[in-house]
Amino acid sequence: MKETGRGARAEPRRTCGRRRSKYLIPTLAGIAALPGLCGTAAADPVADPAVALFATLAQFSPDVLIGLALVLGLIAFATTTAIVHVRFRRQTLERETFAYGEISRLEAQIEEARALLLAEPQIVVVWRDPAAAPEIIGNTPAFTGVAAPSRILAFGAWLTPSSAREIDATVDLLRRRGVPFATTLATPDGRHVEADGRPVGSAVILRLRDITGVRLDHARLHDAYRGLESESSSLRTLLDALPVPAWIGSEDGRLRWTNRAYAHAVEAGDPQEATTRDIALLDKASRAQAAHARANGQPFTARLPVVVAGSRRVFDVLEVSGAGGTAGIALDATEAESVRVELAHVIGAHRRTLDQLATAVAIFGADQRLVFHNAAYASLFELDPAFLDERPTDTATLDRLRAARRLPEQADFRVWRDELHAAYRSLEPREHWWHLPGGRTLRVVTAPNPEGGITYLFDEVTERLALESRFNSLTRIQSETLDALAEGVAVFGSDGRLGLSNSAFRRLWKLDASVLEGQPHIDAVAEVCNPLTADVSVWTRLRAAVTGIGARIPSEFRVERTDGSVFDGSTQPLPDGGTLVTLRDVTDSVHVERALVERNEALVAADHLKSSFVSHVSYELRSPLTTIIGFAQLLDDTAIGPLNTKQRAYVTHITESSAALLAIINDILDLATIDAGTVALELSDVDVRAAMEAATEGVRDRLAEGGLRLAIEPGNAAGTFRADAKRVRQILYNLLSNAVGFAPEGSTVTLSAEQRDGEVMFRVRDMGPGIPPEISERVFDRFESHTAGSRHRGVGLGLSIVRSLMALHGGRVAIAAAPGGGTLVTCTFPAAGADRAAAE
Numbered sequence: 001m002k003e004t005g006r007g008a009r010a011e012p013r014r015t016c017g018r019r020r021s022k023y024l025i026p027t028l029a030g031i032a033a034l035p036g037l038c039g040t041a042a043a044d045p046v047a048d049p050a051v052a053l054f055a056t057l058a059q060f061s062p063d064v065l066i067g068l069a070l071v072l073g074l075i076a077f078a079t080t081t082a083i084v085h086v087r088f089r090r091q092t093l094e095r096e097t098f099a100y101g102e103i104s105r106l107e108a109q110i111e112e113a114r115a116l117l118l119a120e121p122q123i124v125v126v127w128r129d130p131a132a133a134p135e136i137i138g139n140t141p142a143f144t145g146v147a148a149p150s151r152i153l154a155f156g157a158w159l160t161p162s163s164a165r166e167i168d169a170t171v172d173l174l175r176r177r178g179v180p181f182a183t184t185l186a187t188p189d190g191r192h193v194e195a196d197g198r199p200v201g202s203a204v205i206l207r208l209r210d211i212t213g214v215r216l217d218h219a220r221l222h223d224a225y226r227g228l229e230s231e232s233s234s235l236r237t238l239l240d241a242l243p244v245p246a247w248i249g250s251e252d253g254r255l256r257w258t259n260r261a262y263a264h265a266v267e268a269g270d271p272q273e274a275t276t277r278d279i280a281l282l283d284k285a286s287r288a289q290a291a292h293a294r295a296n297g298q299p300f301t302a303r304l305p306v307v308v309a310g311s312r313r314v315f316d317v318l319e320v321s322g323a324g325g326t327a328g329i330a331l332d333a334t335e336a337e338s339v340r341v342e343l344a345h346v347i348g349a350h351r352r353t354l355d356q357l358a359t360a361v362a363i364f365g366a367d368q369r370l371v372f373h374n375a376a377y378a379s380l381f382e383l384d385p386a387f388l389d390e391r392p393t394d395t396a397t398l399d400r401l402r403a404a405r406r407l408p409e410q411a412d413f414r415v416w417r418d419e420l421h422a423a424y425r426s427l428e429p430r431e432h433w434w435h436l437p438g439g440r441t442l443r444v445v446t447a448p449n450p451e452g453g454i455t456y457l458f459d460e461v462t463e464r465l466a467l468e469s470r471f472n473s474l475t476r477i478q479s480e481t482l483d484a485l486a487e488g489v490a491v492f493g494s495d496g497r498l499g500l501s502n503s504a505f506r507r508l509w510k511l512d513a514s515v516l517e518g519q520p521h522i523d524a525v526a527e528v529c530n531p532l533t534a535d536v537s538v539w540t541r542l543r544a545a546v547t548g549i550g551a552r553i554p555s556e557f558r559v560e561r562t563d564g565s566v567f568d569g570s571t572q573p574l575p576d577g578g579t580l581v582t583l584r585d586v587t588d589s590v591h592v593e594r595a596l597v598e599r600n601e602a603l604v605a606a607d608h609l610k611s612s613f614v615s616h617v618s619y620e621l622r623s624p625l626t627t628i629i630g631f632a633q634l635l636d637d638t639a640i641g642p643l644n645t646k647q648r649a650y651v652t653h654i655t656e657s658s659a660a661l662l663a664i665i666n667d668i669l670d671l672a673t674i675d676a677g678t679v680a681l682e683l684s685d686v687d688v689r690a691a692m693e694a695a696t697e698g699v700r701d702r703l704a705e706g707g708l709r710l711a712i713e714p715g716n717a718a719g720t721f722r723a724d725a726k727r728v729r730q731i732l733y734n735l736l737s738n739a740v741g742f743a744p745e746g747s748t749v750t751l752s753a754e755q756r757d758g759e760v761m762f763r764v765r766d767m768g769p770g771i772p773p774e775i776s777e778r779v780f781d782r783f784e785s786h787t788a789g790s791r792h793r794g795v796g797l798g799l800s801i802v803r804s805l806m807a808l809h810g811g812r813v814a815i816a817a818a819p820g821g822g823t824l825v826t827c828t829f830p831a832a833g834a835d836r837a838a839a840e
Contacts, residue, residue, distance in 0.1 A: 122209030123152055127175060128202065138208075152208070159193075160186045167195055175204055184211065184222060192220065239329075240271070245281055245308075245315075249326040253291065254278050256325060265308040265330075281306060281330065282317065290328075294321040303333055359459050366452025368394045368424065380458055381406050394421065408434045420446065423454045441465055487584040488567075494577030496522045496547040508567065508583055522546050534560045545571045546579045559583070566590045629658040681808055685720040686728055688753050688760065695732030696751065699740050707745045710736075713752035721760045723829055727805045734798040735764040735825050742768035742823065760829045767822040771815055779815060802827070 060068075123138035136149040151157060155164040163185040173179040180198035185208075187193065192211045197204070236257070239246040245262035249255055255278050258271045266281055268274035280287060286304050293300035300319040305312060314337045319328035351372055354361045360377035364370055369391045378388060381401055392400075398417055401407045410416040423430055423446035434442040445457040479500075482489050488505030492498055497519040506513060509529050516525075526539040533539065538559050545555055552573035559567040566587045572580040632654045634640060635647075643651065692712050703710055732751065739749045747767040754761045771779060779799050799815075806813045811829045818824035 122207060125152065125206040125208075127204040127206075130175070158187055160188055163187075170195075171197060171206060174199070174206070178204070186223060192223070242329075244329060244331050246329045247281070247327070249328070251325050253287070253326075255280075265306070267309055286317070290317075290319050294319075294326065297321075300328075303337070306330065308332075359457055362397075362456040362458075363449070364394045364453045364456070365449075366424075368421075368453070370394075370397065371453065377456075377458065380460065405437050408436060423448060424452075487582050489583075490525075490581045491574070492522055492546045492579045492581065493519075496543075498522070498525060499578065505583065508585060532561045532563065534562050542569075542571065542581065546581070552579075625658055629655065632658060681724040681727065683722050684725055686723045686725045687720050688718060689714045691725060691728045692732060692751055692753060692762075694729045695736060698733045699736045702737070702740050703749070706740060706743065708740060708743050709748040711748055711750045711752075713750065715752055715754045719755070721755075721829060723809055727809070728829075731802050731805050731827060732762060732764070734802050735762075735827070738798050739764050739766035739768075739823070739825070742766050744768060758830070762827045762829075763824060765818050765822055765824045770817045770821060770823050 123136065123140060126135040126137070128135070133150075134153070136152055140149045140152045155167050159167065166183060167185055170179075170181040170183065174181060174197045178199040182194070182196045185193045185195050194209050194211050195206065197206045199205075240259040242259060243261055245265045246259045247255055247262050248257040255275045258274045260271055262281060263269070263271045263274040266274055266279040268277065268279055282290070282304065286302070289302065290300040299321075300317070303314060303316050306315045306317075307313075308315075313332060314334045315330040316333045316336075317328065317330045319326055351374075354372070355374040357374060358376055360380040361372070361374045362370065362377045363372040370388060370393075371391070373388055377383070378385060382404070383397075383400070387400070395417070398407065398420075402413060408416075420432070426446075426448055429445055429447040432444040432446070434444055436442060439462065440460060441462045443459040443461045447455045447457065449455055482500075482502040483504075485502060485504055488508040489500070489502045490498060490505050491500040498516060498521075499519060501516055505511075506516065509532065511528060515528055522543050526543060530536050530539060538557055541555075541557060545552075554570065554572050556568070556570045559569060561567070564587070565585065567583045568586045569581060569583045572582075574580055632651055635643065635651045636655065689712075692714065696710055696712065699710075702708075736749065736751060743749050743766040749767075750763070750765045752763045752765075754763070799813075803813050806827055806829075809829055811827060813825065813827045815823065815825045
């Protein structure tokens with residue numbers, strides 16, 4: 001379609017060309033004829049040229065005229081164009097000449113401006129295209145020290161960090177937003193650079209130049225001012241954040257600035273209010289003292305009580321004066337003051353405590369002078385109190401002790417003293433052992449003080465070392481002794497682990513020594529010993545005794561083993577929380593004991609059978625014996641009828657024999673009653689002399705038959721005592737009867753009494769052959785009768801009854817050989833013990 005269009009447009013052009021050709025040929029012919037016409041016209045001077053021309057033209061056809069017009073137009077256009085071209089060319093040449101001249105002038109100006117620009121040490125950076133690299137003009141090495149011009153934009157490489165951050169930020173604003181700036185920068189080597197940035201047209205220019213002369217001084221002053229302003233701002237911010245009051249005052253004493261803590265202390269709403277109202281923190285007297293100190297050119301320092309927000313506090317106040325006024329700060333020292341007072345109390349109590357210690361203590365300060373000593377120190381070294389009160393130096397003290405021979409003997413005393421004084425420069429305590437002349441040993445500890453100086457601690461360990469030596473010896477002896485014991489010994493600690501055992505323990509349980517190594521727990525020991533134990537509950541009880549946390553009391557136990565062995569054991573709690581376990585082999589003893597127990601049970605059964613038989617027989621004999629005695633007395637009565645001498649002798653013999661048999665039966669019944677526990681004492685106040693006389697009535701006939709004398713000696717026992725009167729008479733009667741039986745004819749039997757230590761003692765003495773030592777322990781047994789060559793005959797029940805009745809009274813009976821021969825039997829009654837014995 002485009003090609004078709006082009007052809008459609010092209011066709012008229014060809015037609016037009018043909019037309020032009022159509023009109024052009026005649027036109028050219030007419031033009032060619034014009035000279036003739038003109039010549040004709042010219043030949044005719046009279047003729048008008050215009051008329052002649054029009055007349056001539058009228059001769060041509062319209063096509064020729066059109067062609068002619070076209071030719072004439074072209075000629076006129078070409079002429080005009082040539083004229084214009086010549087004129088324009090001339091003007092262009094003039095303008096070009098002017099432009100070249102202006103360019104030369106501008107280049108000269110540029111060179112002059114560049115020369116002027118570079119005449120001063122400065123750098124100009126021009127950014128024309130944001131995407132293109134900037135143009136850098138100037139001597140960049142003078143600024144950066146590097147030949148590469150682009151290094152000028154690496155501000156951090158040749159500026160201080162703060163200046164580099166500042167210029168980076170401002171250049172970024174300049175390039176992004178066109179914000180101009182002018183600032184002063186600093187280099188690490190102390191130079192100052194002026195930076196000026198601004199947009200110029202579509203470009204952005206940054207100019208950097210060194211500052212010199214007055215401007216340098218001004219820059220330095222400006223930097224100093226900014227530094228001081230920054231420091232002042234930081235200090236004010238710091239002071240405002242402090243929790244302690246701080247203030248700045250003028251020369252006339254009025255407040256110029258306060259922090260928030262000051263405003264809070266004076267109960268102001270804010271620091272501005274405190275400053276405006278000029279509210280003083282200190283009272284009038286304290287302010288006067290501060291003014292006086294300022295007048296003397298001295299800082300004011302004092303610890304003062306201050307009311308802060310309605311509460312009383314203690315502050316350390318410091319106020320100094322300067323050229324522009326005063327500045328002050330108040331540090332809260334309430335807690336410090338409380339701590340100081342408390343520390344003073346603690347130090348005082350500490351020193352009083354040290355003064356009561358048996359350990360000798362001496363404290364030397366940083367100047368090596370004596371600061372404190374307790375009484376034990378002066379006593380240990382026998383130092384004069386006046387000398388110690390003078391606060392002697394450490395060296396002087398050692399010299400005096402050396403002169404008194406109370407220091408260890410040293411080959412080089414100076415070197416030894418320097419080593420001792422090294423504690424002043426040490427950080428850790430040191431321990432020394434001083435072996436003094438005379439055999440004493442001291443343990444010396446030198447402990448550095450936090451505030452300087454040292455503290456000496458002296459302990460006399462002479463006795464302790466001797467005790468340790470003896471203890472170690474005793475420990476070895478004990479260990480060897482325990483190992484030699486036949487009893488098994490094991491000591492378990494409070495944690496239940498075996499701490500000590502002897503060889504007998506291992507031997508009894510057939511344990512290998514390796515089993516008990518490493519302090520095994522009692523559970524492990526029980527596990528090894530259980531196979532040999534018939535009753536495993538024994539180890540459970542033993543474990544409870546060793547590891548229990550309840551009441552720790554001694555206990556005993558018996559272990560029967562599967563092999564027939566029997567061990568008796570015991571547990572004994574130890575003071576250190578451990579438990580001592582002992583085991584002894586009682587197999588043979590147990591077997592013998594069991595045999596004896598069986599035999600004893602048989603004997604007891606036999607004795608019980610005997611007692612029952614005797615009691616039964618005695619009871620059964622008593623009734624017919626009573627009948628015999630009754631008939632004998634009846635026969636002896638003259639009212640029945642007279643008896644001849646021989647019959648009366650028989651009747652008398654029957655009566656005496658029956659009475660003797662009845663007495664034996666009564667004794668047997670009394671013993672049986674006592675054994676049965678059915679005898680009850682009838683306590684009353686017993687008169688000593690009356691009881692003695694009543695007892696002698698029963699033996700007077702026998703005394704007369706044997707030609708014996710009876711001596712009654714109440715002594716100092718006159719009075720009464722609590723007892724059963726009937727049983728007392730029975731006791732004394734049996735003792736007298738026994739003494740009469742053994743006393744030789746014509747001798748004296750003595751019954752005496754004595755009261756001593758709240759007890760009443762009756763003594764019966766005869767002059768007989770005495771009691772042999774081998775039978776003295778058996779005379780009180782039942783049916784034990786020993787004649788010992790005397791005329792005494794009995795069944796051996798009298799002394800047995802005496803011992804039983806004395807036991808009921810809570811007393812005791814003893815028999816022994818009397819001084820000078822014979823036998824002495826002593827019965828001791830408690831004066832007030834019969835009631836207690838009866839109650840029991």
